Amino acid sequence: MSSPEGPPNLGLLDQYSQGFMVSQVLFAASELGVFDVLAEAPGPLGSDAVAARLGTSARGTEMLLDVCVSLKLLQTEVRGGKALYDNTELSSDYLVRSRPRSQHNMLLYLARTTYLCWAHLAQAVREGKNQYLKAFGVPSDQLFTAIYRSEGERLLFMRALQDVWSVQGSSVLSAFDLSPFPLICDLGGCSGALAKECVALYPGCRVTVFDIPPVVQTAKRHFLSPEEGRVGFQEGDFFEDPLPEADLYILARVLHDWTDEKCSQLLARIHQACKPGGGALVIESLLDADGRGPLTTQLYSLNMLVQTEGRERTPAQYRALLAAAGFADAQCRRTPGATYGAILARK
Template identity: 80%
Template sequence: MGSPHDQAYRLLKEYSNGFMVSQVLFAACELGVFDLLAEAPGPLGSAAVAAHLGISCRGTEQLLDACVLLKLLHVEMRRGEAVYANTELASAYLAGTSPTSQQHMLLYVARTTYLCWAHLAEAVREGKNQYLKAFGVPSEELFSAIYRSEGERLQFLRGLGDVWSVEGRGVLAAFDLSPFPLVCDLGGCSGALAKECTSLYAGCHVTVFDMPDVVQTAKRHFSFPEDGRISFREGDFFKDPLPEADLYLLARVLHDWTDDKCSRLLARIHGACRTGGGILVIESLLDADGRGPLTTQLYSLNMLVQTEGRERTPAQYLALLAPAGFHDIQCRRTGGTYDAILARK
């Protein structure tokens, strides 16, 4: 066993090389490694992978071996040649054909989020997002930056669909939502969470409320059940009249905004909500002391570099919901990345 000094140095090297690990994962996704191996009739050698993908043999072998060490690929020797196959992790979460694939979100992180994180020091120094430095877009044009092209918008919407394919049912089942037949998903993007909601609660109808460009992209690129239980409405939830509903979903929305803007939005929701109705806030919650868990702490830094918001503790959400008029505020930890807070009008 090494000395404490040796252990500390190893930990330092692990942290400082962390971005390399991320880039191995991102590159393998972007090049189509996991999709190719998912579709292949059996394990493939590096030369075959390179030939199928039209990439260099040297780079392919190095990338595949790095993926093996990261437990993304299996390797075995057959007739003197190393051949590769997806691990269970890759089959479930990295192959595009998997119903729980996270590929779209990973590509969004690689192409957008990663570039913003290159300016983390500036974000901390200035206390604001870094779209101007990363993409030449002023911070006040935040959502023009996030959706700076149709392709970028579609990537983000598909990425959120990836997230809710794994996390959606858990957060929607944290409370019994069956008493709320009319649901409005504010900022619901592609309607992925709405699909999970109608699948879980047979009696509900969900209206997805989002910006016009987002709604039009969702209608062009995503399919929906033909039972009519999911509908879309265009608008800006800070300015336009909100659809009347028994329950409003705010999933990964409040973390984008300052406390002041969150308070304004929550007051608008309270005014539109039916008496006896409520609001379900779905966010990655910080611990009570605001220092952890690590994933949520990193997400909070991500809000710094990409938005004007932050992740919050349950008490901080309570401090936003109660002044807006909501009561009977309950918080449920789901055991996943995202948790749920239900409040009543």
């Protein structure tokens, strides 16, 4: 049926159906090291020179570079009839792996793990559960056993997760003044990336990163640096073991992994460990009140379907979970232009 404004917009359907090709161009160019080679070169390079440095085919490389130009991931100029390629500001800041705000590891994780789970989205919707069995032949009754199914996969996951905090960590931690909380525990704090941002921002605070033993051991082996004396690690299971003493408990991208029942269980344990006047800070990508936006958070929520037991939630849903655990006075702040927001509640 055509509408009074004219025929339905087939272009929009094309754009959606080709979306995966655009992702793959970004993933392949990152994985091959296109942006790194161009960053290291003394000036713009022709596609043959890029291919020679990467050890890739001349044919494939030229096609890939030209699509990257259309996607504004590369820029090009013609000298002596020959196209020369260079990074744009976007790729230079976020795609060159040596840059401090690089998202390279997250792109690798999306390409090698998330993308393969999304290939089974329809099945995830049918079953209402994650797709590690279909994608990797791994049972997922123990969620983090499936997520960390090999040492290499755990390291890639930890590296990937820290990329976002190099860009958004300081703004999300500034949403509330955390200086009244000198002793902080980052539950499920992974590599310690957010903890490091926290001690840099609040000179008076110390942070204990609490995570399961293999993650803490990998963090100590691969992520710890000597100047981070105010960040410590403690091994444990936050559903079972005593929680470290703290004035504030941070839960960043933790509740979205779990069902409401498991979130309630965890929040009740935190409330029990928390001193009166202490707090819980939930950091998550927040859905709009009606759950129908922002699109990025809706897509993250579907990602929770294909990769976890949880979902993204609205501020009201987090407030209800916090209130049921005994936390009062929950305030929500979204950080402008950022994917993540913060909810602070008090005991």
